Amino acid sequence: xxxxxxxxxxxxxxxxxxxxxxxxxxxxxxxxxxxxxxxxxxxxxxxxxxxxxxxxxxxxxxxxxxxxxxxxxxxxxxxxxxxxxxxxxxxxxxxxxxxxxxxxxxxxxxxxxxxxxxxxxxxxxxxxxxxxxxxxxxxxxxxxxxxxxxxxxxxxxxxxxxxxxxxxxxxxxxxxxxxxxxxxxxxxxxxxxxxxxxxxxxxxxxxxxxxxxxxxxxxxxxxxxxxxxxxxxxxxxxxxxxxxxxxxxxxxxxxxxxxxxxxxxxxxxxxxxxxxxxxxxxxxxxxxxxxxxxxxxxxxxxxxxxxxxxxxxxxxxxxxxxxxxxxxxxxxxxxxxxxxxxxxxxxxxxxxxxxxxxx
Numbered sequence: 001x002x003x004x005x006x007x008x009x010x011x012x013x014x015x016x017x018x019x020x021x022x023x024x025x026x027x028x029x030x031x032x033x034x035x036x037x038x039x040x041x042x043x044x045x046x047x048x049x050x051x052x053x054x055x056x057x058x059x060x061x062x063x064x065x066x067x068x069x070x071x072x073x074x075x076x077x078x079x080x081x082x083x084x085x086x087x088x089x090x091x092x093x094x095x096x097x098x099x100x101x102x103x104x105x106x107x108x109x110x111x112x113x114x115x116x117x118x119x120x121x122x123x124x125x126x127x128x129x130x131x132x133x134x135x136x137x138x139x140x141x142x143x144x145x146x147x148x149x150x151x152x153x154x155x156x157x158x159x160x161x162x163x164x165x166x167x168x169x170x171x172x173x174x175x176x177x178x179x180x181x182x183x184x185x186x187x188x189x190x191x192x193x194x195x196x197x198x199x200x201x202x203x204x205x206x207x208x209x210x211x212x213x214x215x216x217x218x219x220x221x222x223x224x225x226x227x228x229x230x231x232x233x234x235x236x237x238x239x240x241x242x243x244x245x246x247x248x249x250x251x252x253x254x255x256x257x258x259x260x261x262x263x264x265x266x267x268x269x270x271x272x273x274x275x276x277x278x279x280x281x282x283x284x285x286x287x288x289x290x291x292x293x294x295x296x297x298x299x300x301x302x303x304x305x306x307x308x309x310x311x312x313x314x315x316x317x318x319x320x321x322x323x324x325x326x327x328x329x330x331x332x333x334x335x336x337x338x339x340x341x342x343x344x345x346x347x348x349x350x351x352x353x354x355x356x357x358x359x
Contacts, residue, residue: 148184
């Protein structure tokens with residue numbers, strides 16, 4: 001939002017006021033000690049310092065939040081047994097409307113490249129739901145529901161399909177749905193607002209794939225496996241994902257570790273992954289089609305569910321679910337190394353950080 005166009009007078013000298021950008025926080029509201037809705041805040045573009053400025057109240061369990069391409073609207077899942085998705089005006093911060101997903105516990109969502117459709121991944125039901133997006137940002141009623149099938153050897157976590165992530169490839173031609181329960185990534189074409197399965201990538205039984213991130217070249221993708229604490233470098237072409245190199249994301253032994261988010265730096269040189277349990281950000285260097293572990297940075301909190309880079313790539317933010325804080329790290333442009341920056345922000349059950357693209 002470009003706050004800080006003026007000057008501050010300090011000791012007789014003029015200093016530029018901090019330039020801040022807006023940020024939103026996905027949360028859980030129905031948990032003990034939960035938030036009141038979607039958190040609103042800012043961060044200082046010089047040092048990554050976060051602060052809260054308010055809340056979009058009444059949005060239930062908005063555990064993942066995204067923005068429209070033009071920044072005018074926000075969309076949040078409502079992670080409940082009777083799943084819903086909520087549309088919000090990013091200017092007025094008022095709820096526009098919400099729609100039922102027809103599935104249980106939606107935990108992720110994405111817009112198609114045209115911005116005219118929204119798709120949710122409903123975890124507990126293992127399904128995907130498609131909604132038309134109207135010009136005023138509101139959501140039409142669900143137009144398609146796709147039911148995944150499959151299970152895995154972990155009887156507690158993989159008794160059936162669990163859709164955990166939905167994302168389009170860099171070319172915008174195919175949508176990839178990561179399913180933890182089925183040990184699979186399902187790849188769909190998306191034409192005229194309809195998903196159609198074109199291929200399935202199978203992962204090691206019990207791996208529990210959770211999230212995927214593409215390299216900017218569009219030929220490689222990285223899958224975070226929640227249940228066996230690994231990251232898989234995959235080849236990708238024309239709607240077909242092929243798993244390849246497998247690396248551990250945290251040292252063996254000690255506390256049980258559950259990888260969560262995986263992301264790639266804008267220059268394609270570095271991959272970051274949040275380790276819940278080890279409570280670190282794993283840093284990998286990209287070497288052609290493979291990865292090499294650079295090291296681990298303590299996250300400064302407990303159970304980092306979500307990590308993200310700000311639009312400039314200068315800062316990485318981590319939402320630490322079990323310590324009720326969000327931490328900031330400066331990113332070294334040359335090496336990709338992370339260095340703590342600013343004071344951790346205390347806020348109720350943060351599980352998603354959305355630094356806005358347009359301020």
